Amino acid sequence: MTIVTSDVIILTLIDGNLMVGLVERDHEPFEGRLALPGVFIKETETAEDAALRAAHDKGGLKLSHIEQLRTFSGPDRDPRGWSASVAYMALIRHSDHQSLRRFAPHTGEIFFVPCSLPALRNDLPFDHALMVEEAVARLRGKGAYSTMPAAFLPEAFTVPEMREVYEAVLGQRINDSSFRKAVARLEKDGLISRSGSRAPSGASKRPASLWRINGVSTFNEKIG
Amino acid sequence: MTIVTSDVIILTLIDGNLMVGLVERDHEPFEGRLALPGVFIKETETAEDAALRAAHDKGGLKLSHIEQLRTFSGPDRDPRGWSASVAYMALIRHSDHQSLRRFAPHTGEIFFVPCSLPALRNDLPFDHALMVEEAVARLRGKGAYSTMPAAFLPEAFTVPEMREVYEAVLGQRINDSSFRKAVARLEKDGLISRSGSRAPSGASKRPASLWRINGVSTFNEKIG
DNA sequence: ACAATAGTGTCTTTAAGACATTATTCA
DNA sequence: TGAATAATGTCTTAAAGACACTATTGT
Numbered sequence: 001m002t003i004v005t006s007d008v009i010i011l012t013l014i015d016g017n018l019m020v021g022l023v024e025r026d027h028e029p030f031e032g033r034l035a036l037p038g039v040f041i042k043e044t045e046t047a048e049d050a051a052l053r054a055a056h057d058k059g060g061l062k063l064s065h066i067e068q069l070r071t072f073s074g075p076d077r078d079p080r081g082w083s084a085s086v087a088y089m090a091l092i093r094h095s096d097h098q099s100l101r102r103f104a105p106h107t108g109e110i111f112f113v114p115c116s117l118p119a120l121r122n123d124l125p126f127d128h129a130l131m132v133e134e135a136v137a138r139l140r141g142k143g144a145y146s147t148m149p150a151a152f153l154p155e156a157f158t159v160p161e162m163r164e165v166y167e168a169v170l171g172q173r174i175n176d177s178s179f180r181k182a183v184a185r186l187e188k189d190g191l192i193s194r195s196g197s198r199a200p201s202g203a204s205k206r207p208a209s210l211w212r213i214n215g216v217s218t219f220n221e222k223i224g
Numbered sequence: 225m226t227i228v229t230s231d232v233i234i235l236t237l238i239d240g241n242l243m244v245g246l247v248e249r250d251h252e253p254f255e256g257r258l259a260l261p262g263v264f265i266k267e268t269e270t271a272e273d274a275a276l277r278a279a280h281d282k283g284g285l286k287l288s289h290i291e292q293l294r295t296f297s298g299p300d301r302d303p304r305g306w307s308a309s310v311a312y313m314a315l316i317r318h319s320d321h322q323s324l325r326r327f328a329p330h331t332g333e334i335f336f337v338p339c340s341l342p343a344l345r346n347d348l349p350f351d352h353a354l355m356v357e358e359a360v361a362r363l364r365g366k367g368a369y370s371t372m373p374a375a376f377l378p379e380a381f382t383v384p385e386m387r388e389v390y391e392a393v394l395g396q397r398i399n400d401s402s403f404r405k406a407v408a409r410l411e412k413d414g415l416i417s418r419s420g421s422r423a424p425s426g427a428s429k430r431p432a433s434l435w436r437i438n439g440v441s442t443f444n445e446k447i448g
Numbered sequence: 449a450c451a452a453t454a455g456t457g458t459c460t461t462t463a464a465g466a467c468a469t470t471a472t473t474c475a
Numbered sequence: 476t477g478a479a480t481a482a483t484g485t486c487t488t489a490a491a492g493a494c495a496c497t498a499t500t501g502t
Contacts, residue, residue: 002226002228002267004226004228004308041297041306041308043226043299043305043306044299044306045298045299046297046298046299047295047297047298047308048297068294068295070292070294070295071271071292071294071295071310073265073270073271073272073310074269074270074271075267075268075269075270081267082265082267082268084228084265084271084308084310086295086297086308
């Protein structure tokens with residue numbers, strides 16, 4: 001028996017913590033356990049189609065952009081026999097979570113748990129813990145050299161907000177001055193632009209300028 | 225019918241030209257045509273095992289390191305029906321080609337053709353042309369930031385030889401002075417080391433110092 | 449005025465690129 | 476000695492990091 005599935009690692013940032021979306025499995029093996037959303041690939045679709053379907057049907061999320069992570073395969077990863085899973089990763093804004101869910105209110109619920117939770121390592125079925133680990137590693141790897149982490153930001157955002165996201169993704173403090181210089185370079189290159197308006201002074205004091213991203217891109221210089 | 229295979233993109237550098245290894249297909253579809261070495265994945269092995277087996281059984285090459293590129297899947301890529309191919313890439317020294325082949329002299333022959341050959345685009349079956357394109361893109365992408373291209377170099381090599389390899393991989397001239405500074409940094413970080421001896425003055429004049437790589441690695445600074 | 453965060457300017461260090469200069473061999 | 480390539484040194488520019496300083500709001 002050959003089993004070919006797509007699993008999707010949906011990452012989001014909640015209060016500076018990197019979270020991964022899990023759903024309750026509705027059939028054996030591991031029925032009732034939390035796992036990455038996944039489906040069997042149909043003979044009429046691509047692995048990517050299947051990953052989008054998994055996110056929609058199991059997690060209730062309508063994803064727009066996903067990226068293939070890698071394929072995990074072998075005779076031992078599924079108790080039913082040889083299997084292959086094409087793993088995809090997606091980044092979503094947590095604020096969009098609610099509105100995205102409205103597209104598919106009939107589906108199961110998706111739970112976001114911290115990627116760093118030690119229990120994940122033991123509690124996730126199959127090799128899902130490894131998948132999460134590799135997805136986070138790729139995000140961190142691309143973090144310093146692309147606007148990829150900006151996928152976590154709302155449409156309009158401030159420089160301090162953007163820096164917080166990068167700090168959370170990279171897991172380290174970023175020099176504020178260097179970061180602003182990088183932002184200035186991004187603006188010069190047309191990768192981001194000022195949004196004109198200003199943010200309501202949230203918790204405290206001076207309001208910050210608003211910015212927006214002009215498409216996800218990779219660049220040469222390190223950001224932060 | 226579900227078809228799950230592994231294909232391997234074997235790249236090498238011959239006289240400054242990036243080449244890809246092709247073999248003659250021994251069964252339908254596309255029997256007798258040149259294509260990437262590939263096999264059906266057995267129920268006892270992983271996709272990576274299968275890729276190594278493809279390189280050995282079809283191409284006569286005993287590869288040590290391969291890297292997963294990505295999985296290509298869908299109902300339309302194989303005339304027999306839905307299929308998935310887990311694609312792997314490998315870099316070999318052309319000088320090793322002969323000795324590697326001695327391990328499996330009974331197998332079919334592997335032919336190396338230039339990656340840039342326009343005919344590849346039309347002549348390769350399935351989506352193999354796309355696979356080659358993506359493999360070359362990844363090599364170029366990693367080229368400036370890792371010792372990956374050094375896989376094309378012999379055990380001991382000179383700085384000018386190393387620079388030529390990087391120039392061929394990146395497809396552009398590299399500033400000699402900057403490159404040597406990068407080499408000095410690599411030495412300081414223990415990623416490469418002087419080999420003591422000196423190269424026989426090949427075609428002409430002053431001999432160069434020999435160097436060796438201490439494992440493939442990724443680094444922060446741009447090389448070249 | 450003061451607190452608090454947003455944002456700018458300056459200095460040092462490091463690396464890339466351009467280019468002149470020196471070093472070592474062969475013919 | 477001259478030709479040819481290997482290797483080093485110097486100068487400029489740009490970016491990262493550290494840190495002092497100014498700007499703009501609410502209270």
